[in-house]
Structures are given as structure tokens and as C-alpha cells.
Amino acid sequence: MRKLASIFTALLLLLAPGIASAGVSSNTVTVPMNFSVPESISLSLSTNSVTLTSAAQSADVILTLGYQVQGGHTSATVFSWFSQTPVAGAVTISSGQFSTAYNHGAQVTCNQPAFTGFSGGVPNQDCGTFSLPGISTTLVASTSVTLTLAAAPSTFQGIVGNYQGGILNIEFVIL
Amino acid sequence: MKKFSALLIAALVLFVPGANAQLATGSSISVSVVVNVTSSITLSTSGGSLNFDGTTGTTNNIAFATSWSLGPTTSIKLYTWFSSPTAALSTGPANIPASQIAATFQSPGTSGSGTPCNQAFGVGNGVIDGASCSVIDVGRGSDGSTPNPAGNNNGSANVTYSLSILNFPTYKTTIGAGAYTGTLSAIVISI
Numbered sequence: 001m002r003k004l005a006s007i008f009t010a011l012l013l014l015l016a017p018g019i020a021s022a023g024v025s026s027n028t029v030t031v032p033m034n035f036s037v038p039e040s041i042s043l044s045l046s047t048n049s050v051t052l053t054s055a056a057q058s059a060d061v062i063l064t065l066g067y068q069v070q071g072g073h074t075s076a077t078v079f080s081w082f083s084q085t086p087v088a089g090a091v092t093i094s095s096g097q098f099s100t101a102y103n104h105g106a107q108v109t110c111n112q113p114a115f116t117g118f119s120g121g122v123p124n125q126d127c128g129t130f131s132l133p134g135i136s137t138t139l140v141a142s143t144s145v146t147l148t149l150a151a152a153p154s155t156f157q158g159i160v161g162n163y164q165g166g167i168l169n170i171e172f173v174i175l
Numbered sequence: 176m177k178k179f180s181a182l183l184i185a186a187l188v189l190f191v192p193g194a195n196a197q198l199a200t201g202s203s204i205s206v207s208v209v210v211n212v213t214s215s216i217t218l219s220t221s222g223g224s225l226n227f228d229g230t231t232g233t234t235n236n237i238a239f240a241t242s243w244s245l246g247p248t249t250s251i252k253l254y255t256w257f258s259s260p261t262a263a264l265s266t267g268p269a270n271i272p273a274s275q276i277a278a279t280f281q282s283p284g285t286s287g288s289g290t291p292c293n294q295a296f297g298v299g300n301g302v303i304d305g306a307s308c309s310v311i312d313v314g315r316g317s318d319g320s321t322p323n324p325a326g327n328n329n330g331s332a333n334v335t336y337s338l339s340i341l342n343f344p345t346y347k348t349t350i351g352a353g354a355y356t357g358t359l360s361a362i363v364i365s366i
Contacts, residue, residue, distance in 0.1 A: 026216035026363040035227035070353035071268035139351025
């Protein structure tokens, strides 16, 4: 009988820690968290000066486009236009003598009408546009685009002179 | 004389029983008495929301206050966790994973920072594995003392707590813009 009791006691001792380890827990508390990341967009150029000659009738400008946006945007576009055309004395080279191309694609003459969906630009002095894909799904990006500015060959058959003061504007817009 | 004795006994029988009227049950009846002292742990928080600074990637401090009344135990720990390993903070199309966030804490007996909140402790109680920050040993006293494994444990602790986004200067340029929100949960468990 005593032996049986000692075995029973031993079993209780063995099992007791298991019962104790069931654990005790507190209530659960929650803390709200907030973090705001503002939207941003950037555009930088490899150069801000282009000189065209009869020997080099076009020049490349590397555009570095960057953005950090939230969801919901529908387009990311580079616009370019002339706000002033080159002048030598009383002679002006019209914007229609120039063209732009992006990533060596199709050339677009810089005499386009007003841009659609963009209030900038100068009608009939607008050049081509470039659409960056994936804005609806890619919220952060940095990419390079080659803009080629070219003057028509006939430009160099005109009145000799050093035509200066031309301003080509480039703007990156996300809508 | 016999007659006198009989009268005396009769008188005794008449008068004595009143003084000696004892009644008793055959045996006592026991009543079981149980006092159930329940183990308990409470936890509360103060300091409001955890708001990440857009410049530093760290939050304000909040405080956790816990107290306990326990039997023998070896462990009293505070667990904190996010609702998802892949989306501790979310702004709809963009998420910040738990592995990109770390807790900084100071309790009476321990402190820590910099460990990614993708820990898995397997303690249940709603604590999400893969989305947990460093466990905080609130049972350790400022003098290094630990819970009593052989007796009762009554105590309390306050924990100062904040969060930070790891590698923030670089990381912040890789995530979508927007208003990120999330929830940090906390519980104290004694095993």
C-alpha cells in the first residue's frame, strides 16, 4: 500500500510542472502606427547647353527621371518645347527647323500644337513627348532617357551666323 | 428506607435530566474550504500612437506598464508584434515589411535595439511569428533578479518603447509615397 502511494506521489510530481507551464497571459493592447511619405519627382540633365553645327547637326541630352509616388497616377510624361528660338541679329531660326527624339525613336518636329492634358508649352513650338510606362504599378523609379535634339539640314544652308539664345524647355509631369 | 431511596431517585430523575440534555450526531461533517487565488497579469499602454518621423524614420516613445500576481514561474516577458510579416505598415499598394522595422526598448532589467521585427517565438496567444519584435524580459529586475520559480511572484515594470525603420536614408527612397498605417500589438506572457 505504501509503495503504491509513493508511486502515485511520484507521478504527481512529474505531472505538476506540466500543469504549471500552461502559462498566464495578460490582456492584449494595440497601438496605432502612422508613417507619411510625401510624393516627389525629379528631372536632371546631362548638360544644359547644346551647340549644333553643320558637322554635328544633332546632340544627345541624357535625362534622368525619378519619382516616388503613391498609387492612383495614370501617366508619366516628358514634355519639351521651345520658349525662345535661336537668333542672330534680325534672323530667327524657327522651331519647325528642330526636332526631338526620345531613346532614338521617331523624330517629332518642334512645331506641334498645344499639348493635351498639360498646360505648359508654347503652341506651334512644342516638340515631342515621351511616356514613361508602368506608373500605375511602379511607385518608385529612376530611369534614364536619351533626348536627341536635331536641326534640319536646311538650317545649315541658311544665312551664316551664330544663332544664340534658343531655349528648349523640358518638363517631367506625372498625372 | 427503601421507600425513601426510591423517592430520592425519582426526584433525581425528575430534576436532573433538565441539566444533562445532550444530543449529538454520531460523527462530524466536514466542510471543504477552497480559496482560489488566480494568477493575473495586466498590461496597459500610454503615449498614444507610434508616429514615424519622415526625416529620421524613428517614432516617438510610448510606454507599456505591466503588473503581475503569479505563482512560481521562471519567465515574464513582453511580446510585441505587427499584423503581418509582409505588411507591418501599409498604404494600400505599398507595404513595409516587419523585417524593415526594429524596436528600441528600455525596461528595468533589459534594453535593446536594432533587431528586425521578423522574429518567431512560437508562444501563441495571438503573437504572430515572423512579425514579432525583440522579446522583452520584464520579469528581470534592475538588479538582475529573476522570477521566483518556487514561490509567489508579485511585481510590475514599465517599458519605454519606440520603433525605427532600418537603413532609413536608403530605404525611404525605395518605397512608394503615401500615408502608411499599421497596428502594433503587445501582450505579457508568463510560462
